Amino acid sequence: MSLQAPLPAATFVYKSDPVRGRQWAEVFRAQAPEIDFRIWPDMGDPAKVRFLAAWEPPENISECFPNLQVLFSSGAGVDQFNFAALPPALPVVRMVEPGIVQGMVEYVTRAVLDLHRDMPQYRRQQQRGEWKALPVRPASQRRIGVLGLGSLGQAVLQALQGLGFACAGWSRSQHQMDGICCYAGSDELPAFLEKLDVLVCLLPLTDATRGFLNADLFSRLPVGAALVHVGRGPQLVTADLLAALATGQLSEAVLDVTDPEPLPTAHPLWRHPQVQITPHIASMTQPLSAAAVVIDNLHRFHAGQPMTGLVDRARGY
Structure with a gap:
């Protein structure tokens, strides 16, 4: 049970996967019983709804929930x-919870280790019945770079650094991380890219990052670099990726996100020998911890404190 003071009575509507919603409901009953927690389309009196959690909000949200305070x-x-x-003054909060971070760390670490130890090549050799050992490089000689230094990017870099990899990060704004070389802004992007063996994309999708992974960016990487893409599908120009793989500019690609999702059955990425695809599963919200994080944010909201994950609309994340 939470030791915080009870929240003011209000209605909270959950509009997403109903199975997860029922798990959220259990957490709310235990930690915030004063909240009237409802799962869409059961919303009770719309005028009493103060909070909404959704993947896709309803159309005409202001008409649907005239007194909504946080999305x-x-x-x-x-x-x-x-x-x-969305109403201009409506606070929008993205999900920042331990399950998402841990899942992303696990996925990217697995992908980087797989590339580092040449497992894609060994899988191709297995299909040919070929027994051939490849040279093993120490992790300290493998240069890993992460695009995006939010909570996910920083956690991934810390995990990879702990395994001995030479790590660097890039973001729009300047960051500082112990033992990790951090680059910032478009002027420093070429210097960041030119030193990498594996590029990991963890950027949020904004107008500035749409099509970010393109031929020009790939050309700035060392020949034979690999890509791990766990951002958003529209950030990758697929034709440019295929061309870079064909010329050897890129050696491998691990894609957890694509555009569109799901890929059409006949799409060339499905059967490309140098591409690994997973169906957007790198990191998933864990219902129990997610609900606890939201309840903590409700306490922050009522106390007039900054909410964790509050979105800066001007930046888009």
């Missing part, structure tokens, strides 16, 4: 929201 994303991203359709 929570049920996932880590907010690019699925049409901000133009």
Whole structure:
């Protein structure tokens, strides 16, 4: 049970996966019983709804919930929201919870280790019945770079650094991380890219990052570098990736996100021998910890404190 003071009575509507919603409901009953927690489309009196958690909000949200005070994303991203359709003053909060961070660390670490130890090549050799040992490089000689230094990017870099990899990070704004070389802004992007063996994309999807992974960016990487893409599908120009793989500019690609999702059955990425695809599962919100994080944010909201994950609309994340 929470030791915080009870929250003011209010209605909270959950509009996402109903199975997860029932798990949220259990947490709310235990930690915030004063909140009237409802799962869409059961919303009770719409005028009493103060909080909404959704992956896709209802259309005409102001008419549907005239007294809404906070919109929570049920996932880590907010690019699925049409901000133009939301009330300008409505706070929007993305999901920042331990389960998302841990899942992403696990996925990217696995992908980087797989590439580092040449497992894609060994899988191809296995298909040919070929027994051939490849040279093993120490992790300290493998240069890993992460695009995006939010909570996910920083956690991934710390994990990779702990395994002995030479790590660097890049973001729009300047960051500082112990033992990790951090680059910032478009002027420093070429210097960041030219030193990498594996590039990991963890950028949020904004107008500035749409199509970010393109031919020009790939050309700035060392020949034979690999890509791990766990950001958003529209950030990758697929034709440019295929061309870079064909010329050897890129050696391998691990894609957890694509554009569109799911990929059409006949899409060339499915059967490309140098591409690994997973169906957007790198990191998933864990219902129990996610609900606890939202309840903590409700306490922050009522106390006039900054909410964790509050979105800066000007930046898009």
